[in-house]
Amino acid sequence: MSPTILLCFLIGYFLMLIIISFATSKKTSDNSTFFIANRNSKWYLVAFGMIGTALSGVTFISVPGEVGAPAGNQFQYFQFVLGNVIGFIIIATVLLPLYYRMQLTSIYSYIEKRLGFYSYKTAATIFLISRTIGSAFRLYLVVIVLQHFIFDNYGIPFWATVLLSLLLIWSYTFKGGLKTIIITDTLQTFFLVLSVFLTIYFITKSLDLNILHAFETIKESNYSKIFFYEDFIGSKFHWVKQVLGGIFVTIAMTGLDQDLMQKNLSCKNIGEAQKNMFSFTSVFLVINLFFLSVGALLYIYAAKNGVAIPTDATGASRTDFLFPEIALNYLGVVPAIVFMLGLTAATFATTDSALTALTTSFCVDFLGMDKKQSADPKKDIKTRHIVHVVFSLLMFVVIIIFNSLNDQSVVSKIFQVASYTYGPLLGLYSFGLFVKNRGLHDKLVPFVCLISPAVCYVLNSHAKDWLGGYVFSVELILINGLITFLGLMLISKKTDQQTKF
Structure with missing residues (x-):
């Protein structure tokens, strides 16, 4: 596939997004529009657009690549997805009603009202760090594909x-801001979903299979095992670990994350926000199954046509590169463009949303833009623009650092980091929601939220020796949240004051 053709495609794609941006923001560009789209978003647009935000380029490339990884992953990721579905239901029925009842712009304002100033700043800081790192990882995966297949050719x-x-x-x-993101993410999700189905069609056609035969071939292959019941102690893939991890990673990375919740809070009311979440959850479940199917077909295609698993400069296997390798070099021009369309849509739908959420959180949680009447709205907008630029540059630095350190599949790295960074948020919100009539020593909360991930790191590093060979997976986030919760209990005392929320 010619790098020039791919580059022209990218230029045209971004020109389209920029035109949409100016069309959606030419009448108004105040902070209310940027932060929550004036609480006037259509729930079905939000639901559909959230698919692209939640999946990202990691799902598009790394999840299919993991299917045939040397560790024998197969369809084990679907266990995690089932946990995600349970987590989304909990978010829709527990957290969203709370956020709407309090009319929040930043979801971390709940922590301020429930636990105190330092707890609030700690929660917002955790989000800023976690989302910056997570979004940088996701963007990194796509940038290395663009670099390898396009920009290396131009030096x-x-x-x-x-x-x-x-x-x-x-x-x-x-x-x-968010008003633009709702529209662009809807469009990008359409491209993402379309590319998944077209990719399956192109691969099955190249294998001389129809769709029904293709899924039968996947079922009978060595890649289709979903549930892993063996070796609960020593395996990361055991279904209990994956489902539990999926539940709590979802609650933390979605329900306690300003990025995806910001879209929900832009709906008119709680009823529409819940319709959005339930619709999104249904599509999310199905589309992930299709991504895993793409992975199985890629490895079946590679085996039949003698395509080697790509490697990095050290000779280590890079399953992340298998999908782009086959799509861009073996299937033809149209499949290559379809692949690039889906990859670009998936990744930039995630990153644009993250930058908007990071800007919103900092402006609201640290600059107080939503909490007081501004004497100079134009100055606030200028400040918001500066914050937006700063987070873009910060993400740039994180990607450069990660590029020098990366040594494994990006999907595993993202959830590993999330287990440490989002765990304290689970503890904070659990304490706020379920502990009544206890007052916190608020100034000590930041220390608890620093100690908890450190304890988890030590525990994870020595688990095999200390816990009879036990190997932690994504359920580590639950342990992190529990340690934070216990730490908050230790720095609290009984009070007669009634909890309002």
Whole structure:
């Protein structure tokens, strides 16, 4: 596939997004529009657009690649997805009603009202760190694909590709914010879903299979095992660990994350927000099954046509590269463009949303833009633009650092980091929601939220020796949240004051 054709496609794609941005923000670009789209978003647009935000380029590339990884992953990721579904239901029925009842712009304002000033700043800081790292990881995965298949051919360095990608994202999000994101993410999700189905069609056609035969071939292959019941102690793939991890990772990374909750809070009322979540959950479940099917078909295709699993400079296997390798070099021009369309849509739908959420959280939680009547709205908008630029640059730095350190599949790295960074949020919200008539020593909360991930790191590092060979997986986030919760109990005392929320 010609790098020039792919580059022209990218240029045209971003021109379309920039045109949409100016069309959606030309009438108004105040902070209310940027933060919560004036609470006037259509629930079905939010639901559909959230698919692209939740999946990202990691799902698009890394999840199919993991199917045939040397560790024998197969369809084990679907166990985690089932946990995600349970987590989404909990968010829709427990957290969303709370957020709407309190009319929040930043969801961390709940922590301020329930636990105190330092708890609030701690929760907001955890989000800023977690989302910056997580979104940088997701963008990194796509940038290395763009670098390898397009920009290396023009002698453009990796850092320049990263900077260009972030500049393009900034160009269509800085003005309209969430109002623009709702529209662009809907469009990008359409491209993402379309590319998944077309990719399955192209691969099955190249294997001389129809759709029904393709799924029968997947079922009978060595890649289709979903549930892992063996070795609860020593295996990361055991279904209990994966489902539990899926539940609590979802609650933390979605329900306690300003990014995806910001979209929900832009709906008119709680009823529409819940319709959004339930609809989104249904599509999310099905689309992940299709991504895993793509992975199985890729490995079946590779075996039949002698395609080697790509490796990095050290010779280590890089399953993340298998999908782009086959799509861009073996299937033809149209499948290559379809792949690039889906990959670009998946990744930039995640990153643009994250930058908007990071800007919103900092402006509301640390600059107080939503809590007081501004004497100079134009100055606030200028400040918001500066914050938006700063987070773009911060993400750039994280990607460059990660590129120098990366040694494993991005999907596993994201959830590993999430177990440490989002765990304290689980503890904070659990304490706020379920502990009544106890007052916190608020100034000690930041220390508890620092100690908990550190304890988890030590525990994870020595689990095999200390716990009879036990191997932690994504359920580590639950342990992290529990340690935080217990720490908060230790620094609290009984009080007669009644909890309001």
